[in-house]
Amino acid sequence: MAGFDLPDPVRPPDLTDRRYGLSNLSEAARFGYGLPDEAIPSDRVQMKELSESERKALGSDGDQEGCIGIGTARVTGSALAATATSPVAVKIQKDTWLASSEDGRVRASISDWSKCMKSGGFEMSTxxxxxxxxxxxxxxxxxxxxxxxxSSSVGLPRVWFDVEAELQVLAISKESAKLEAEKGELRRQLDKADSIAKMAGGLDGGN
Structure with missing residues (x-):
């Protein structure tokens, strides 16, 4: 932007970014293995430091007197309860990735990737x-x-993605009841947060 010292824009990450290794060629050419945010000099983004009183008012997770704890309690019923979490889904995501990384199809594709890198003069195993x-x-x-x-030449991302997706379908089927329960709780929290936001908006509009 003219007149502003802003970095070139980068695309928002998708759900598989770096899950199977680097995946965006243009960003790799600009940042190497670094993340886009890490490539922005810190002096370009100045975050306001909170004063002691501001930090106390904001609070933190589990603080029943700070704004964070009060807001959490209003949505979930307890300042100690996490909001917008799905432990079963998170566990499935982690477990299926680990299992897929040991799958023979993935291991074979990783081996092909390593040979490709070696042909270019780089000794890397994964x-x-x-x-x-x-x-x-x-x-x-x-x-x-x-x-x-x-990765592209040996088709590694597609192989790995397909194997992990296969494992996730099985895991989701096995844990479907728990996932539905978590989905229902997340929906309840969203509805509660929405009603609180609308109420706050109405109060602000009346001032």
């Missing part, structure tokens, strides 16, 4: 591996882009 510390920025970017090109 796309989740980061390059050794101390290399130049240009070399890091070269490794990052090579990783993505090799």
């Amino acid at each position: 796309p989740l591996e980061s390059p050794k510390a101390g290399i130049s920025e240009s070399e890091e970017k070269r490794i990052a882009t090579s990783s993505i090109k090799c």
